[in-house]
Amino acid sequence: MTITPTQWAAILPLLFPALGACLIPLMSLDRDQATAKWIRGAMYLTALLAVAAGFWYLTDLWKTGAQPSFHQLHMDRLAQFSGIFILVAAAMTILQGWDHFHQEGWVKGETLSLLLFSVTGMMLFTATSNFVTLFLGLELFSLPLYALVATVRPRPETAEGGMKYFLTGAVASSCFLMGGVLLYGFSGTFDLKAAATVLQAQGLGADPLVLAGAALLLFGFLFKVSAAPFHQWTPDAYEASPHPVAGFMSVATKGVAFIALLRIFPGSLSGVRGLEAHVQSALAILAVLTLVVGNLTALVQTNVKRMLAYSSISHAGYLLLAFVAGTPAAFSGLLFYLVIYLAMNMGAFGLLTAFGLQGSHTTFEDLRGLGWKRPAMGFCAAVFMLSLAGIPPLGGFYGKYMIFKELVGTGHVGLAILGVLASLVSVYYYLHVLVALFLQAPSAEAERLASDRPAVHAPLAGATVLVAAAIVLAGGFTQAFLVQGFAQRALQEGLGLFR
Amino acid sequence: MTWLNSHPLTFLVFAPTLLGLLLLALPQALGKLTRLLGFLGALAIFVLSLAWLLGRAPGAPLAEHAPWFTLVGLPVDYSLAVDGLNFWLVILTTFLVPLTMLGTWNSLKDRMGTFAAMFLLLETGMLGALVAQDLFLFYLFWEGMLIPMYFMIGVWGGDERRYAANKFFLYTLSGSLLWLVALLFLAGKAGSFAPAIMAQAASGLPFGVQCWLFVAFAVAFAIKVPLFPLHTWLPDAHVQAPTAGSVILAGVLLKLGGYGFIRFAIPMFPQAAMHxxxxxxxxxxxxxxxxxxxxxxxxxxxxxxxxxxxxxxxxxxxxxxxxxxxxxxxxxxxxxxxxxxxxxxxxxxxxxxxxxxxxxxxxxxxxxxxxxxxxxxxxxxxxxxxxxxxxxxxxxxxxxxxxxxxxxxxxxxxxxxxxxxxxxxxxxxxxxxxxxxxxxxxxxxxxxxxxxxxxxxxxxxxxxxxxxxxxxxxxxxxxxxxxxxxxxxxxxxxxxxxxxxIRPLVLPSAPLLGPVEAAAAGHAPASAEVHP
Structure with missing residues (x-):
């Protein structure tokens, strides 16, 4: 079988990280201490190069405007958008990982390899509307993540978190599979777009089994975006993971799941009478539930990582509201929100590394007074938290603004009011971080302990935090450029919206 | 200079921010120098505002207008203006900021440089909200103002400062978030954030809807004023805030509530406001x-x-x-x-x-x-x-x-x-x-x-x-x-x-009763008889 150049163009972006993932384990052979240092450097460099090559290739593809495909893999604008999104998150994770794993004393090659495999899977997941390929992507990105959560083996609680994540994730995957099988059974095709045509033609949109299939499929997605009531794994998994991996999971997993959801439900399965309305009302109910559960539970957390986990749950709620509105403008708001969310959350988790908080020492108590000790990081923390809370003029505000505007415009005023009330509640727990950083002095005990410890040295994590803060700030002033230049084009040329 | 001549308001609004960011970047050890720089900058802004606002020909409009961006089909304009409604409030703001800085020169012992920076950021928020003529822009400044004030109360305040700062932030935000929904609703109907166009769109809506919209606007502004029974954040914020924070809170921030009524709530929904x-x-x-x-x-x-x-x-x-x-x-x-x-x-x-x-x-x-x-x-x-x-x-x-x-x-x-x-x-x-x-x-x-x-x-x-x-x-x-x-x-x-x-005259109604009776009955009963 020969592969044409356009087909190469479609798979190359996936091949770069996959190649990196294969190369790295070859390097992580045990050596003496002196060479091990160099090998670690080489592994991180390889990982960065693999990500950079994919990034470079995709941006080039984006500029040319080509949308190549390789059988069921369609590297269209939306897939390119999500590919760039994933690779940026991965690059930040790798950089933060260098500092974090050194702090933890657990620098291993397999971590990078797993991360890159996960990246490959995510890119596959968002680049197809064929169910089998979709499932392949889902598993390819999920399995490495289960292992990544438990990667720092000296910490006992990581095994617990990893196990929880794996078991619940396995259930979600099997439900996803079952859903796909049901749809296949009725339509006779794995291609979801073709399946939609068949279902519509036969008037099976409201058939209970078709609905059950769609519901199971939806469950798979909602588990990955950690929407309530499928969110239980999130805080435990985040708490167990290394900080950069938690950041990566919160951003990339949620991001690709939303983009794939966008491709499947409003994209491929749109226009099936009966099904569409049911999906929309189910999403509305779950969005409300997610907002309420996520925000209220976040209020009482004492651990910053658990708080950020519940915050990420509540953000899934806002993003689901975009599906309830269901207009192209709301979806471009969703993509814009995801970009800002990438910066905010990678930044917030990067801060934990930059502040030198190790292992489970990530409570609000551990943050006290750090904002004044590290003013630049403190400033960035304020930017992230206020942006997560949706305070203008930061980037996070515009994401919510666009989604709420479309909600109000499509007559869902009640949901919009609930949404703003939820973000009012969220302000309280985001301010809690700022209270700890700036408004509270460190306890005498902490001061004494801090003087014994060596000074925190995390230049790479610090750099990613600064970059992320710059993106969040810039997002507040270049919103129209970002939305029109990227989000709308991705939707327009990738999904055929805005026509 | 030509840029300054055509954009005096932009300069007035954003110069404090630029200075504030500069002050934030200066090291903590230079606190005293930072404070001095902040004061001199604020003073210069006051002098400039006086020169530009009082020095222009009376009646000459001072306005800037440019399209900013369009999102979700709604154009947002960068529109600033000074007119009769906000003229003196702008000057009051630029006047009170340096004066307060000078008045509380030695009140703070630590992080005075950062405080001066926060103060200047707050000045941008207040001036921006006062001169903004586009409701979206106004909203940005209105919300943005909370951030420096939060830190002023929370970092430099009294013993209960964390409680007071959180209460201030959440209380004010609760009103304005609901207001945002009303704003989005109306802007969606009008297709613009310009108050005049939104007012026109509002007048076409059913009266009940107008009333709801007015209530949303009014509650957001009334919290800031603060109007009974939405005033409960004020004593906490005032008591816990450092002196400079209290002065500016009372001096300017509360005014923005009243100003919001005069500038937006009443002209946009005149009928509902009357109601x-x-x-x-x-x-x-x-x-x-x-x-x-x-x-x-x-x-x-x-x-x-x-x-x-x-x-x-x-x-x-x-x-x-x-x-x-x-x-x-x-x-x-x-x-x-x-x-x-x-x-x-x-x-x-x-x-x-x-x-x-x-x-x-x-x-x-x-x-x-x-x-x-x-x-x-x-x-x-x-x-x-x-x-x-x-x-x-x-x-x-x-x-x-x-x-x-x-x-x-x-x-x-x-x-x-x-x-x-x-x-x-x-x-x-x-x-x-x-x-x-x-x-x-x-x-x-x-x-x-x-x-x-x-x-x-x-x-x-x-x-x-x-x-x-x-x-x-x-x-x-x-x-x-x-x-x-x-x-x-x-x-x-x-x-x-x-x-x-207006029911203008009380006294001319008196002759109807006769002078003696009017004097005996007093004003109130007399008026009650004439105007039942």
Whole structure:
């Protein structure tokens, strides 16, 4: 079988990280201490190069405007958008990982390899509307993540978190599979777009089994975006993971799941009478539930990582509201929100590394007074938290603004009011971080302990935090450029919206 | 320079931010230098604002307009303007910022550079909100303002500062988030954030919807004012905030609530505003009386001044609810008055607190003998706060009460009479406080505040108070300076509201009864007979 150049163009972006993932384990052979240092450097460099090559290739593809495909893999604008999104998150994770794993004393090659495999899977997941390929992507990105959560083996609680994540994730995957099988059974095709045509033609949109299939499929997605009531794994998994991996999971997993959801439900399965309305009302109910559960539970957390986990749950709620509105403008708001969310959350988790908080020492108590000790990081923390809370003029505000505007415009005023009330509640727990950083002095005990410890040295994590803060700030002033230049084009040329 | 000539407002609004960011970047060790830089910058901005605003030909518009961006089909304009409604409020803001910085020069011991930076960021928020002519832009500044104020209260405040800062932030945000939904709803109907276009769209909506929208606007602004019963954040914020924060909170932030009514809520929904005139007036009257009564029983001077703010801002809202030109004009003036008098009171309380480290009234007594200059200033400001004729407080309150009394509403006279009681109560709580703090024998207790007052005001503090006193008298003797410019816009504003005609004359109705009877019956029954 020969592969044409356009087909190469479609798979190359996936091949770069996959190649990196294969190369790295070859390097992580045990050596003496002196060479091990160099090998670690080489592994991180390889990982960065693999990500950079994919990034470079995709941006080039984006500029040319080509949308190549390789059988069921369609590297269209939306897939390119999500590919760039994933690779940026991965690059930040790798950089933060260098500092974090050194702090933890657990620098291993397999971590990078797993991360890159996960990246490959995510890119596959968002680049197809064929169910089998979709499932392949889902598993390819999920399995490495289960292992990544438990990667720092000296910490006992990581095994617990990893196990929880794996078991619940396995259930979600099997439900996803079952859903796909049901749809296949009725339509006779794995291609979801073709399946939609068949279902519509036969008037099976409201058939209970078709609905059950769609519901199971939806469950798979909602588990990955950690929407309530499928969110239980999130805080435990985040708490167990290394900080950069938690950041990566919160951003990339949620991001690709939303983009794939966008491709499947409003994209491929749109226009099936009966099904569409049911999906929309189910999403509305779950969005409300997610907002309420996520925000209220976040209020009482004492651990910053658990708080950020519940915050990420509540953000899934806002993003689901975009599906309830269901207009192209709301979806471009969703993509814009995801970009800002990438910066905010990678930044917030990067801060934990930059502040030198190790292992489970990530409570609000551990943050006290750090904002004044590290003013630049403190400033960035304020930017992230206020942006997560949706305070203008930061980037996070515009994401919510666009989604709420479309909600109000499509007559869902009640949901919009609930949404703003939820973000009012969220302000309280985001301010809690700022209270700890700036408004509270460190306890005498902490001061004494801090003087014994060596000074925190995390230049790479610090750099990613600064970059992320710059993106969040810039997002507040270049919103129209970002939305029109990227989000709308991705939707327009990738999904055929805005026509 | 050509850029400056065509964009004076942009410069005024954003120069403080640029300076503030620069100050933030300076190291902590240079705190004193940073503070000085901040003060000089704020002073320069004040001088420039005076030169540009007062120096231009009268009536010449000062506005900037450019499209900014279009999102979700809604264009947002970068639109700034200074006109009769915000002219003096802008100057009040640029005036109070350097003055407050100077007045609280030594109040803070640490991180003074960062404080100056926060102050300047806050100035951008306030000026931006005052001059913004696009509702989206206004919203950005309105919300953005909360961030520096949050840190000012939370970092440099009193013992309960974290609670107060959170309460301030969440309370204010709750109103404005619901307002945002109303804003999005209306902007979606109008396809624009320009107030004029939105007003037009609003007038086409069913009256019930208009009322809901007005309520959303009004609640957001009323929280800021703060109008009873939405005032509960104010005492906490004021008491816990550092002196400079209290001054600017009372001086400018509260004004933005009243300004929001005049600029947006009333002109955009004139019919709905008329519909809600009575509840607004009723709440204002309650605020006037309630604020005064609560102020009377306070033991902390700062808290007393904070509650007096509730009472005074009640007058502002009453003036607005009267829907008469004179009442609204009085409300505008009262906003300036309150900014100056209450700002001055907070500064004075701060000055005595810096010396005695207590603000409890019971800790003082006989301060007059220890600090004669301070006492003089305090008495002048107190009298202005009470509303003594020839001071600014009198003019504002008189016009408001006059407007309420004359307004065509059935409740006008009754409410005016009750509100007048608030003026009397104001005299009671202020003078009673003065009596306990300043007069009488020196507090004999060795640990009392009075014993710690070793120095009277120094030259810096006198230099801060003098301009305030001059303004108090100027506004009392010649209020026309400050009211001429807003007369025309206020008249236009009220034309749309279609308010019931003024019931102008009480006295000419007397001859109908005959002079003797009128004198015997008094005004109120006479008017009741003539205007059933």
């Amino acid at each position: 809600f005139a009575k509840p607004l007036a009723l709440l204002s009257v309650i605020a006037i009386i309630y604020g005064a009564l609560v102020a009377m029983v306070q033991r902390d001077m700062k808290k007393l001044v904070a509650y007096s703010s509730v009472s005074h801002m009640g007058f502002v809202m009453l003036g607005l609810a009267s829907f008469t030109v004179i009442g609204t004009q009085g409300a505008m003036l009262q906003m300036l008055n309150h900014g100056i008098s209450t700002g001055a009171l907070f500064l004075l309380v701060g000055m005595i607190y810096d010396r005695a480290h207590t603000r409890m009234i019971a800790d003082f007594g006989g301060v007059a003998t220890k600090m004669p200059i301070f006492t003089t200033f305090f008495i002048i400001v107190t009298l202005s706060s009470i509303g003594l004729p020839l001071t600014n407080g009198f003019v504002g309150e008189f016009q408001i009460l006059n407007g309420t009394f004359l307004s065509g509403f059935a409740w006008g006279r009754a409410y005016a009479v009750i509100a007048t009681l608030g003026v009397v109560l104001g005299a009671v709580y202020m003078l009673w406080m003065v009596k306990r703090v300043f007069w009488g024998p020196v507090n004999p207790d060795e640990d009392s505040g009075t014993q710690h007052l070793h120095s009277d005001l120094n030259a810096r503090e006198i230099a801060v108070m003098l301009p305030l006193v001059v303004l108090i008298l100027w506004m009392g003797i010649h209020p026309g300076t400050f009211q001429a410019i807003s007369e025309a816009p206020v008249a236009t504003l009220l034309k749309d509201a279609n308010a019931p005609a």
